Amino acid sequence: MTKAQQFASDNYAGICPEAWLTMQEANRGSEPAYGDDKWTQRASDAFRALFEIECEVFFAFNGTAANSLALASLCQSYHSVICSSFAHVETDECGAPGFFSGGSKLLVASTPGGKLKPEAVRRLATGHSDIHFPKHFPKPRVVTITQPTETGQVYSIDEVRALSQPAASLVLSSTWMAHDLRTLARRSGAAQQS
Numbered sequence: 001m002t003k004a005q006q007f008a009s010d011n012y013a014g015i016c017p018e019a020w021l022t023m024q025e026a027n028r029g030s031e032p033a034y035g036d037d038k039w040t041q042r043a044s045d046a047f048r049a050l051f052e053i054e055c056e057v058f059f060a061f062n063g064t065a066a067n068s069l070a071l072a073s074l075c076q077s078y079h080s081v082i083c084s085s086f087a088h089v090e091t092d093e094c095g096a097p098g099f100f101s102g103g104s105k106l107l108v109a110s111t112p113g114g115k116l117k118p119e120a121v122r123r124l125a126t127g128h129s130d131i132h133f134p135k136h137f138p139k140p141r142v143v144t145i146t147q148p149t150e151t152g153q154v155y156s157i158d159e160v161r162a163l164s165q166p167a168a169s170l171v172l173s174s175t176w177m178a179h180d181l182r183t184l185a186r187r188s189g190a191a192q193q194s
Helices: 017-026 038-051 063-074 096-100 118-126 157-163 165-170
Strands: 079-084 105-109 139-146 184-188
Touching: 063 096, 063 139, 079 118, 096 105, 105 118, 118 139, 118 157, 139 157, 157 165
Parallel strands: 079 105, 079 139, 139 184
Antiparallel strands: none
């Protein structure tokens, strides 16, 4: 009988055998610390080759740290992040995105099937223009999606492109967010559809 696998968290599973062997190999001898070692350079170069771009690579100890630090790099304390009601940044990361960003707020869209829709992004981004002092409401800055979603669905390339459209169309509106909203699509998860 095969033992069931648990996919609820990356913290449930042990390390993959290939990574364990590489760590054993790296554990022999001495190397400079704090990212100046050949192992960090090799791993960083592997990411650059995979994504075909020169970039800085920042290693995080788990998914919560990676997601929270990525959002914090895009937001100030007065910004907000639009996400699905199923998004693990909302349901499973215990306030970490707000903590690491110095107070950014998650704006949660109702997503019955688990996928965020452009109409929901537009509704959340403009829905607070009628309240007293709307400039005091956290300004929408980021739209975050998980690929595949927490409910197992996969966004198509067209759906991801469509999620970036509300910001462009809002520039034409007269709401206070028209000049501030930037849809910086951040994808979470290892799987991508090409």
